[in-house]
Amino acid sequence: MIPKAVQELIRAHTGPLTRELVQKPSRFGLGQLPVRNHPDATTTLVCGFCSTGCGLNVHLRDGEAIGLSPSSDYPVNLGMACPKGWEALRVLASPDRATTPLLRNAGGKLEPVDWTTAAHTFVGRMRSLQERHGAESVAWLGTGQATVEELAFLGALGKFGLGMLHGDGNTRQCMATAAVAYKQSFGFDAPPFAYSDLEESDVLIFVGANPCIAHPILWERVMRNRRSPKVVVIDPRRTETAMAATHHLALQPKSDLVLFYGLAQMLIERGWMDEDYLAGHTTGFDGFRAHVANYPLEVVCRETGLEAARIEELTRLIHDHERVSFWWTMGVNQSYEGVRVAQSLINLALMTGNMGRPGTGANSITGQCNAMGSRLFSNTTGIVGGRDFKNPQDRADVAEILDIPVEKIPDRDSWSYHEILEGILQGKIKGLWVVATNPAHSWINQDQARDILSRLEFLVVQDMYVSTETAQLAHLVLPAAGWGEKEGTFINSERRFSPIKQVSRAPGQALSDFRIFQLIARAAGLQEMFREWSSPEAVFQILKRLSAGQPCDITGIEDYQHLDRAGGIQWPCPEESGEVAQERRLFEDGRFYHADKKAKLLYEAPRPMPEPPDAAWPLILLTGRGSVAQWHTQTRTAKSDVLRKLAPTSLYVEINPTDARKAGIEPQQTVIVESRRAAVSAKAFLTPQVAPGQIFLPMHYPEVNRLTDAVFDPYSKQPSYKACAVRIRKAD
Ligand code: SF4
16 A cells, blocks of 8 residues: 555656556566577676676577576686676575565555556655755665666766756775776776786786685686786785785785885886886876975885885886786775875876886776776766766767757766765755665665665665665665666776676566666656667667767777677777777877876875774774675675575684784684774684784675774765774673
8 A cells, every 4th residue: 555645746746657658567577578689599798796797608598598607708708707607697586586666655664566656656756855855855876786878877867857966876985986096197087908918917016906806807817927927915914816926015004105105206216217108198297206205215114014125126026027017996995095095006107107008007997897887877976978067068068969958967066975875964865766786784884874874755775686774774666677687788897898688587577777767767757858768779879979089989889789799899999990909908109088198197195094093992994805705795696505605604803813812812703893883793713814903804794884984085085994993802
C-alpha cells in the first residue's frame, strides 16, 4: 500500500507515462527481453570489477552465458584474469538481488511497487522537495561502476533535465586527486600511459600502490618486462608488491611529499635534470627549484625515517636509467595533500624527461572499471567531455550539440561528495539519489555518514542488491541490472574504450540503469529533451559529437562493433586517425593541453598530518585492499563461494609484534581498535609487514570506516582514508 501522502505527491508532480508503459511496464524489464546480439558461441566483453579492463570471453548457449575464460588476444590481459574476473558471472545470481522496485510505506517497511509507481514517486517527491526548498535541495551520488553511456545519461538527466545542481560520483573517493593533479599539470585529466609501458621500463617506481593484489594483471605485465627492471616500492607497509620488488622504501606515513621534493633537490644539485625537456615543455621550473631547496637530505631523512644511502640510491637509479616510470594509486590519492603528492611525481617525471617515451610517465592507475568514464562524461566535476561549467563557450557548445536551451546548463560547479553530505547536515539538501554505490559503508567517518543519510526526507538507492547498508536506509529502491546484463562501454586506466554486452538476464523486474533513466525522464515529461537518448549505442554517438575537438576526441571510433574488432580503442581517436595502434601513450610530441602547450610544475609546502599520533592515540591506522578476492565493500565479491574462501570472513588487524607485545596481545586474539570516533573489534594478525607504531586494516569490512577521520584534500576534495591516530587493546 502506497501512503496517501505519496500518492498525492505523485499526482501533483508528474506527467502521465505513455499508455504502453503504464499498462505494460514489464516490457521494459530486461528479464522479459531475449538476450540479443550474440548468436556466436563466444563473445568478448571487459570485466566489470577493476580499471585494468581485462577482456573476458563469455561462452554462450542460446544467447545466454554459461561460463567465461580470459581472452588471450585482448591487448590488456593477454589470456590472464584474477579470481574476481573468473567469478564475474557467478556474483550475478544471489538471493539478495533487487528484483522489484521497493517503496517504504507508512509503517516504515519497504514494500514492492511496480515501475510506473516507482518512476512517478521518484519524480513527484524530488520535484516536491525542489518546489518547497529550491532546485538545489536534491542531489545525486553516482559511481564508476556503470557504463559511460549510463553515467552521461545520469549527468544529463540530473543537471539538464531535473535541474539538480549538485551531483558527484564515488570516484571522488578514489580518483579525484589524480584527475585534479593531471588537469592542473597537463591542462586536461589525461593519464599518459599505455600498459605496455610496464613492460618497457628500466625502473618502475610504485608509490602507495600494491598491484600484486590490487591490479594483479598489471603486475603480470611487469613480470613480462624483459629489461631486467628495478622495481621500487615506496610504501610504509611491506606489501605483497614490496616483497616482490627489488627495492622497498618503508617511509613514515605521509612523508611522501617531503621525499619527492628531496629527490628533486638532489637531482637538481647534481645537475641530473633534462634541461632541454624542462625548457621546451614545462613552465615553473625556477620557482620549483627554489622550493625544493628547502628539502636537503638531512631534512628528508628526518621526516621520512629513511637512511640517506637509500635516498641517494633511488636518486641514482632515476638518473642512471633511460626509462623510468612512476606509478601511483590510493596511497597517494587518498590523502589530505594528495594532489600535491601526485604532482611531485609528475614533476620528477617531467624534470628528468621521463614523459612521452616507452617505459616512462607519471601514471595513475585507476580503481573502478569505469572510473575514467565517470571522470570525463558524468557531468559532475565538469561538463560532459571534459568541459568547464563556468566557461560560457563550453556551455554554449554543449547546448548546441545536445539541442537544449543553454540556460539548462548550470554555470557553477557541483558541490563535491562531502559538501553534498554537509549540505544534508545543514538542511540544504533534502533528497538524494544514490546510484550503484554504498556510502553507508564506504564513506569516511561512517557513523556520521549514516547519521547524515538518515536525515534525508527522500533517499533513493538504485542498485543491484537490496541488502547494501545504504539500500537499507532508502525510501525508494530501484532494482538495477549489473555487468553482463546490459550494454555499453567502459574506459580503463590506460584510456581504452571497450564494450560490455548483455550475456545474461537481469532477475525479475530489474532494469539496466540506462532504462531506469529513460523511465524517470518519461515520468518527468522530458521525452523531448532525451528523444535521441534511445539506446546506449545512440548515446555513444552523442558522446562522439561531444568529444569532437576535445583531448578525449573519439570521433574516429565508428561504433561498438569497431571497438569489438579492435580489442578496445584508447582515446584520443579523432576522425582522421584511420587505423590506430593497439597501445598508445600520450605526449610523444611533448605538447600538453595548456594554452602554451607546456606542462606546469606545481608545488606547495607539505601540510601537517591532521591527526598525528600522541600519547593517548599512539598508533597510525593504515587502510587498503585486503586481498585479490575482495572488491571494495564486497557487495558483489561476497556473493561468490570461491571468492569468500580466498579472503578472511571477518575483520582482522595487522599489528607489528613489538606493538603487540607491549599491549600483551597474542596472535588471533580479539582486540579493540579505537579512534576518536569509534571502537571496533578485530582479530589480531601479528606481522612485521607493518612497522612498529602503525597498524593496518583492510577496507572491505563495514567496521573500518567507523574509525577513519573525515579530512579532505583541499583541491580534489578526496577523503584522506589512509592515516589517523588509533590505539589498540585486548578485548575484555
Ligand atoms: Fe577483472 Fe581487474 Fe581482475 Fe582483470 S584484474 S579480471 S579487470 S578484476
